[in-house]
Amino acid sequence: MSTAAPNPAQNPATAPATATHSVVVEGDIGIVTVGYPPVNALSRAMRQAIVDGLREAQADAAVRAIVFICDGRTFLAGADITEFGKPPQAPSLYDVQDIIENSAKPVIAAIHGTSLGGGLEVALCCHYRVAVPSARCGLPEVHLGLLPGAGGTQRLPRIVGAAKALDFITGGTHVPARECLAIGLVDELVPEGQLRDGAVAFARKVLAEGRPLRKVRDLDDKMIAARGQPELFADFRQANARRFRGFLAPESNIRCIEAAVHLPFDEGKAVERKLFLELVGGIQSQAQRYAFFAERAAAKIPDVPSDTPIVNVAKVGIIGAGTMGGGIAMNFANVGIPCVLVETAQAALDRGMAVVRKNYENSARRGKLTAAQVEQRMALLTGSLDMNVLADVDLVIEAVFENMAIKKEIFGQLDRICKPGAVLATNTSALDVNEIASAATSRPEAVVGMHFFSPANVMKLLEVVRGAKTSHTALATAMQVGKKIGKVAAVSGVCPGFIGNRMLRARGEQAQAMVMEGAMPWDIDQVLYDFGMPMGPFAMSDLAGLDIGWSRETSQGATIREVLCEMDRRGQKTGAGYYDYDAARNARPSEVTRQIVLDFMARQGKVARAVSTEEILERTVYAMVNEGAKILEEGIAQRASDIDTVYINGYGWPVYRGGPMFYADTVGLPTVVARLQAYGDRMGAGFQLSPLLERLAAEGKHFTR
């Protein structure tokens, strides 16, 4: 069974039908070169090319050692994900591995670019590995809810040891060649650009020194050493419990490495095979593979041609150096794009800049940046109190108070100041981008929403809000800028809350309603936490601050939130909100909140009933699905998978459940509809079933397939 480092470019529809191989003999070294553009995926044709090349070299009496190297920009970058779940076609990945591992002549893998998943599992069957310094190796299967199923979990620990294999395999990262050398995965680094010659020289050394025909599968010393550390696996599980919460794949990967330590190779491989088949057929891996492709699909806008001219964003202006402005600016400094921040007062500007510096210095303290990098990034950020400095920027992102009058005033000024062709973006969370564009500027086509999420330097999601008049160029530029600064961008049309917050609101309404029926805030939060969300709606409100949009002057004590604010229980920052917090900000249910809830219920003549876990989950999550369906039918979202991409990247939706729309498909849309109907009036007077949801359910269709 092959394992995957997926690459959408591996789509057989676009990949050429044939792979190439050549064998060149230099003295007693046979150089087998294979190629299958664009990324040398281990598709059937490639596997055949490898087998043919190796057989040829093995049959040549002059050849005493074999260098295995790839054409193009990378080593074998992984399996062909499109072959997943289909009957295997010979030669299998196992056949390829056997021919290499059982070769009577030593095979040296020469690695450049990336050696990922199945690609690394092939390299692990070679007797030695050399790489250029820029190469990276990794087993990223865990990110797709899988494990390396072609011996990777058995061979890697034998070469790097169990502890390092645990990090390597459950981390799924692309590990730089130098680190691979340090852990023993790579035997030697050869100079950049000289891979072939370096590998041939290494092969000659193997022969000259009479080095053994080393099979990784036979190495045992590190496994014996690991058997002397019985606490190794328990400690690792405990240390990573939070990171792995809810995911099945990390545990399966760990169990495979345990098997490598305790069982002979072939028995360990049988464990690996069994667990791989369980994962590949399971819903989590399906969801994670779906999410992988959903994220890439989100970058595509069907009616915007790929040759749309894009503004070259060499300088950015940001208006407002508050919570969002500062974080947004960091994204640009991180990729070397200079940014000018505009504020109304020096004090606000200084405060904003100081927060940015503090964030960078914290990263430096954690070893993520050098002191010099902190200064380089800060040097890219300048401040001004004069909007006229925005005359030469290519992109402006407005991040001032959420107030339409102020935003209009600012866009009016931008219209006068900015050069023609500049893209004018607003980071508004909920205001009407069309109104900002048309009422305030003479160039509504240049206006687009770029909705970042807090903290803006950390959160991956960027909702790119397409106004009625937004030009293809402004839209495509915003999408490309998002990609450049490492965000996952998804397009949303204009509506209150756009995709993400609009659905969150639907969830919040149900959560609030259930509090008035007898579920306490922590009961609701617990259900959503157990479902896999990082926190529930009430914990989230406490984190954000209950007083967002609240003021004492206008407060009427009409909601639980207002009463909490009036009592100065404004969330984590005040040590209390829906929850009570200790000094370390650990939450515990609050008697004060409970009493407020009970008082409200008494005043409204409501009697508490037991609200089941099932009801809490269904009403919150299905309400989101229903709103998502409306967003889809209104054309606010381009596709259901974009909604899922928004939720996974911006709201902590557990990726192993594939996003709300995918999740609804797994539950079954008829069930979703039936349950929402069964709750009837409890859903609230404003609740209406989405006609699209009802229709798809009636027709036996799905959102995402």
Ligand SMILES: NC(=O)c1ccc[n+]([C@@H]2O[C@H](COP(=O)([O-])OP(=O)(O)OC[C@H]3O[C@@H](n4cnc5c(N)ncnc54)[C@H](O)[C@@H]3O)[C@@H](O)[C@H]2O)c1
């Ligand atoms: N905080 C969030 O979680 C979040 C998330 C997404 C989007 N947003 C949106 O981002 C925008 C900014 O929110 P924030 O949380 O950063 O607010 P903030 O209050 O922290 O910062 C706003 C900043 O804008 C400055 N400002 C106000 N008027 C100005 C003007 N005319 N010219 C220049 N600067 C001016 C203020 O001095 C302040 O520093 C809002 O539209 C908000 O809805 C916020």
